[in-house]
Amino acid sequence: MPKFEHDKNTKRTDAMWKTQITPRFSETDAKGHINNNVVPVWFAAGREAIFRLFSPDMDFTRVDLIVARIEVDFKAEIHCRTDVEVRTFIRKLGNSSVQIGHELWQDQHKVAEGTAIMVHFDYQTKQSSPLPDGIRSALQQHLLESTESNAQQQGHPDQDIKAEGLSHQLS
Amino acid sequence: MPKFEHDKNTKRTDAMWKTQITPRFSETDAKGHINNNVVPVWFAAGREAIFRLFSPDMDFTRVDLIVARIEVDFKAEIHCRTDVEVRTFIRKLGNSSVQIGHELWQDQHKVAEGTAIMVHFDYQTKQSSPLPDGIRSALQQHLLESTESNAQQQGHPDQDIKAEGLSHQLS
Amino acid sequence: MPKFEHDKNTKRTDAMWKTQITPRFSETDAKGHINNNVVPVWFAAGREAIFRLFSPDMDFTRVDLIVARIEVDFKAEIHCRTDVEVRTFIRKLGNSSVQIGHELWQDQHKVAEGTAIMVHFDYQTKQSSPLPDGIRSALQQHLLESTESNAQQQGHPDQDIKAEGLSHQLS
Amino acid sequence: MPKFEHDKNTKRTDAMWKTQITPRFSETDAKGHINNNVVPVWFAAGREAIFRLFSPDMDFTRVDLIVARIEVDFKAEIHCRTDVEVRTFIRKLGNSSVQIGHELWQDQHKVAEGTAIMVHFDYQTKQSSPLPDGIRSALQQHLLESTESNAQQQGHPDQDIKAEGLSHQLS
Numbered sequence: 001m002p003k004f005e006h007d008k009n010t011k012r013t014d015a016m017w018k019t020q021i022t023p024r025f026s027e028t029d030a031k032g033h034i035n036n037n038v039v040p041v042w043f044a045a046g047r048e049a050i051f052r053l054f055s056p057d058m059d060f061t062r063v064d065l066i067v068a069r070i071e072v073d074f075k076a077e078i079h080c081r082t083d084v085e086v087r088t089f090i091r092k093l094g095n096s097s098v099q100i101g102h103e104l105w106q107d108q109h110k111v112a113e114g115t116a117i118m119v120h121f122d123y124q125t126k127q128s129s130p131l132p133d134g135i136r137s138a139l140q141q142h143l144l145e146s147t148e149s150n151a152q153q154q155g156h157p158d159q160d161i162k163a164e165g166l167s168h169q170l171s
Numbered sequence: 172m173p174k175f176e177h178d179k180n181t182k183r184t185d186a187m188w189k190t191q192i193t194p195r196f197s198e199t200d201a202k203g204h205i206n207n208n209v210v211p212v213w214f215a216a217g218r219e220a221i222f223r224l225f226s227p228d229m230d231f232t233r234v235d236l237i238v239a240r241i242e243v244d245f246k247a248e249i250h251c252r253t254d255v256e257v258r259t260f261i262r263k264l265g266n267s268s269v270q271i272g273h274e275l276w277q278d279q280h281k282v283a284e285g286t287a288i289m290v291h292f293d294y295q296t297k298q299s300s301p302l303p304d305g306i307r308s309a310l311q312q313h314l315l316e317s318t319e320s321n322a323q324q325q326g327h328p329d330q331d332i333k334a335e336g337l338s339h340q341l342s
Numbered sequence: 343m344p345k346f347e348h349d350k351n352t353k354r355t356d357a358m359w360k361t362q363i364t365p366r367f368s369e370t371d372a373k374g375h376i377n378n379n380v381v382p383v384w385f386a387a388g389r390e391a392i393f394r395l396f397s398p399d400m401d402f403t404r405v406d407l408i409v410a411r412i413e414v415d416f417k418a419e420i421h422c423r424t425d426v427e428v429r430t431f432i433r434k435l436g437n438s439s440v441q442i443g444h445e446l447w448q449d450q451h452k453v454a455e456g457t458a459i460m461v462h463f464d465y466q467t468k469q470s471s472p473l474p475d476g477i478r479s480a481l482q483q484h485l486l487e488s489t490e491s492n493a494q495q496q497g498h499p500d501q502d503i504k505a506e507g508l509s510h511q512l513s
Numbered sequence: 514m515p516k517f518e519h520d521k522n523t524k525r526t527d528a529m530w531k532t533q534i535t536p537r538f539s540e541t542d543a544k545g546h547i548n549n550n551v552v553p554v555w556f557a558a559g560r561e562a563i564f565r566l567f568s569p570d571m572d573f574t575r576v577d578l579i580v581a582r583i584e585v586d587f588k589a590e591i592h593c594r595t596d597v598e599v600r601t602f603i604r605k606l607g608n609s610s611v612q613i614g615h616e617l618w619q620d621q622h623k624v625a626e627g628t629a630i631m632v633h634f635d636y637q638t639k640q641s642s643p644l645p646d647g648i649r650s651a652l653q654q655h656l657l658e659s660t661e662s663n664a665q666q667q668g669h670p671d672q673d674i675k676a677e678g679l680s681h682q683l684s
Contacts, residue, residue: 019364022361022387024383024386024387024390025386025387025390025393025402025542025543025548026383026386026387026542026548026549026550028402028542028543029538029539029541029542029543030231030232030538030541030542030543030544030545030546030593031232031543032403032543033543035538035539036211036215036238036241036539037208037211037212037215037539040207040208040211040241041208041366041368044207044208044366044367044368045364045366045367045368048366048367051367057423058422058423059423060201060367060370060422061201061202061374066245067207067245068244068245069242069243069244069245070207070211070241070242070243071240071241071242071243072240072241072242073239073240074237074238074239074240080400080402080543081399081400081401190535193532193558195554195557195558195561196371196372196377196557196558196561196564196573197371197377197378197379197554197557197558199371199372199573200367200368200370200371200372201367201370201371201372201373201374201375201422202372203372203574204372206367206368207368208368212537212539215537215538215539216535216537216538216539219537219538222538228594229593229594230594231538231541231593232545251372251571251573252570252571252572372573372574373574378553378557378580378583379550379553379554379557382549382550382553382583383550386549386550402543403543403544408587409549409587410586410587411584411585411586411587412549412553412583412584412585413582413583413584413585414582414583415581415582416579416580416581416582
């Protein structure tokens with residue numbers, strides 16, 4: 001029962017960034033529900049809380065975080081009638097990469113979940129770059145231990161390595 | 172060297188569905204490149220070839236394929252100046268699920284790749300439903316053996332099982 | 343001075359539906375600002391208040407309002423850093439059509455304005471259909487007299503007629 | 514009969530830029546057709562031919578054309594099954610502004626039409642700037658005389674003036 005799962009994890013939920021979103025009719029598709037491709041857009045909106053740590057004046061163009069990978073698991077149909085909540089947290093902190101977890105809730109149900117791997121990147125040296133200490137500390141406030149339900153989402157052990165080796169491919 | 176990799180895999184490439192897309196200026200973001208969230212949209216456009224197998228009159232609303240999971244790996248920045256090609260193929264055929272592979276090419280480089288797991292679903296019984304034989308045969312024409320580079324994308328062994336157990340969660 | 347204009351029109355503003363929207367980084371373009379094509383999407387989100395009058399259970403698929411025409415005037419660049427407010431009101435009520443006004447405000451400035459003409463449509467007879475009395479009354483609460491600044495937006499005198507003659511073209 | 518209208522205007526049609534677009538399932542909405550807000554996106558894609566006149570290397574970020582106004586008239590439902598063609602032409606050339614006409618065709622029917630007013634802008638002086646002579650000549654190749662059907666779309670006589678006075682409002 002999702003309601004219960006939600007309640008008993010209050011501490012866990014408290015450590016998450018929460019973003020309320022009102023689904024738009026333009027985000028539905030001919031199947032009558034929210035189109036699948038909207039969920040990555042909403043998850044990206046949830047990640048803007050992290051951008052704000054990097055740019056207090058919210059100039060996102062100066063945020064040198066590259067998205068290396070996204071994953072989304074669709075759990076249930078998402079409808080247009082009620083607001084959704086994107087919950088965002090840190091799954092893992094690498095040297096220069098961050099593994100971000102996302103959950104999408106609607107009407108007390110978790111309707112989707114996902115992961116984004118972002119890499120801190122130095123556009124001048126064209127290499128991944130260590131996360132600044134202040135930001136690392138801020139991110140750690142939102143680092144949540146894995147629960148059974150998301151264990152399978154933690155990805156392959158070499159994903160961060162792979163992400164951190166991304167640099168040479170980017171112009 | 173992506174050019175070489177492309178050339179030597181002609182047979183492999185021939186078995187893929189190919190979709191040419193002209194990037195739109197509205198698909199860029201303030202970083203100056205195509206926004207990450209556009210790639211799942213383009214991959215979904217690549218999958219429409221599969222929908223056509225299910226609905227010869229292209230009434231996609233009657234195609235009972237549910238997207239259970241998507242994954243995207245971003246390899247390089249995607250720009251707005253030249254067309255891209257989405258290459259789509261079958262990675263694995265389950266009883267009721269299909270694991271679809273996607274590659275995104277621009278200027279002879281593979282700039283992104285991804286996976287989508289779709290489940291054939293019976294909306295009346297609210298259960299996953301075996302892929303019809305005719306469609307299974309058609310899909311097999313596009314089934315490509317794994318290469319080293321996408322092996323890591325094949326996902327966890329239980330992903331199909333998980334996808335096929337999706338049914339009870341869908342209203 | 344937009345601030346002043348805003349303040350002195352409190353009564354006018356009070357009669358508008360207001361929709362707060364947090365711009366998404368994915369809604370910017372390579373020019374560094376919100377892409378023009380996002381504004382019609384936001385204005386459509388502002389119109390959902392009107393759909394709710396037609397469908398109390400918010401089943402927008404049962405709302406038989408056809409968009410016949412939209413107009414948008416872009417007044418200033420829209421950035422991603424601060425929330426915007428869409429203000430929506432009724433400009434004119436025809437027999438079966440509604441002319442809707444939209445304003446987009448950011449940081450106390452009106453950055454865009456627009457119009458949408460919607461027609462109440464009977465899908466069975468394939469003709470425009472008079473607005474139900476109860477809805478007409480509700481809409482009248484939001485009917486604002488024209489001000490100089492939007493007079494030029496009121497469109498040609500025959501626009502409603504044209505909109506109401508739309509029906510025969512729709513399958 | 515749209516087919517006939519199409520045929521007899523061959524010369525007119527020849528002078529238009531034509532952009533083929535395959536509608537995406539993600540561009541439909543719960544009403545079962547292409548969402549209204551997609552049409553401005555497609556029309557903007559049609560305008561990229563004009564950007565190319567300004568930037569031969571297609572660096573659209575260096576194209577100093579500001580969209581001042583858009584209008585769209587929706588004529589018929591647009592479906593997802595067949596390709597559409599965006600036809601783009603010049604309605605009027607001002608000193609620094611261009612009034613662009615758009616038509617959207619599907620299955621031999623004109624399903625939407627629209628207008629965009631763009632202003633050539635000097636970001637340094639923050640003022641509208643005369644269209645360069647070479648570009649003016651190129652645009653004139655696509656200047657079409659008004660026909661009865663689009664006369665009503667030519668807008669108010671002061672629209673160009675208004676558009677050209679836009680400059681002081683832009684930061």
